[in-house]
Structures are given as structure tokens and as C-alpha cells.
Amino acid sequence: MKQTLKNRTQKYAADCWHLCTKFPVSREYNAYCNQLIRCSSSVGANYRAACRAKSDADFINKLKIVEEEADESMYFLELLLQVTDKEHDEMKRLHKEGNELLVIVVASIKTMRAKKRNS
Template sequence: MTNDLKQRTKRFALDCWILCSQLPKTREFNAYVNQLIRSSSSVGANYRAAQRAKSSADFLNKLKIVEEEIDESDYFLELLFEVCLIEKLDFEPNFQPLMKESKELTAIIVAAIKTTKSTIQTK
């Protein structure tokens, strides 16, 4: 599962980058694009850091950061999607798989956080 999730989080960051490279290059788009690129790449980077945690508590804290970053990525995907609708840009097919993946990654990370919490509490 660890390697699979490492690959998925990396693929998510790359797919977000690909989407962002296709969006208009304006000051307004760039503000959201930059945020999405930062947060989506941070998901994988922080997940990798969690794998090197020094303790269960450290692992839990790092997973919480991953959860925050994936939620932030989801937020900027939603914003960019809605802006594209407002601007009448046809990017919907590009957004749907990424929004689905962000929801799936969130569910996986939340489950891992719950499992880790219960493990820590039973010790």
C-alpha cells in the first residue's frame, strides 16, 4: 500500500501540473494555479515524510499535514473548475478525474489517521 500511495500522490501532483499547464496564462488564473501546484505536490512530499516518521505520534502529525494539503488541492481544483465554467472554458473532462482522485486520496488518508489514532490510544 505504501508504494502504491507514494505513486498515486506523485501522479496526482503531475496530473495537476499537466492541467495547470493547459489553463490560460493570466494573472488571475496564475494565482490559483500556483496554489494548486504547491498544495498538490506537497501531498506526495508530506506522505513520503510520514513514511520516515520517528514515532506513531510523528506519523500521525505528518498524515494530518497530508490531509490538509489534499483538502487545499481539492479547494483549488473546485475554484479553477468554477472559474472555467464562468469563463466558458471547456476543461470539465480534465477536472473530473483529478477531483475524484483528490476525494479518494482524502478518504485513504482520513482512514489512515483514524487507524493510527486508535493504535496510539490502545498502547
């Protein structure tokens, strides 16, 4: 079944949240997990906002936020991979998904910019 990008970004946020529930509650883990939960959920929230953009320029600006948040999510997954031996397979899967979302968003930004230049 093909997922829409809205569904896919929402699942990404939920999967990152579920991952974070598997770590101990401590000042150290909480710092990274809280950031991962924020930025991974921001990917989907900002993509939804982009879908309601008022212009091509607004769409591109909102997608740039999605790009930044996806990259930030990958950063916190990388940090967690370095500091713990837990859940490595799931973190690698989520990192791969974050990268795939990033590639899609960057391609969309390039397409929209090219469309603006040609119009």
C-alpha cells in the first residue's frame, strides 16, 4: 500500500516517539529524546502546512523548514546511535526513513524553484 507523504511523515513522528519510550528516563536521554520527538513531529506538521501554502514561494519556504527538521531528526538519531547500545536496528531504520523524506523534500524544493524560474 502506497502511503501519502502526509501519512508517512506522521508515521515517522509516531515511530520516533515509540523509539524514545524505550530509553530510560534520565537527564541525558531526555535531552536527546525530547529534541528528537520535537523535530520528527515538526517534519509532518510543517509538511501539512506546506500543503496549505498560499503561493509557490510560501510552499518552498515551508518545505525548507521540513528539510531542516528532517535533518535535525537524523542528527539526534545519530547521537543516540553513538551513546547507547539499545535499539540500533530501529534507529538505523528511522535514520534511513528520515533520509528518504529529506531526499523527497529537497527534490520537491528543486522542482518548485525550477517551475518558478520557467514561469
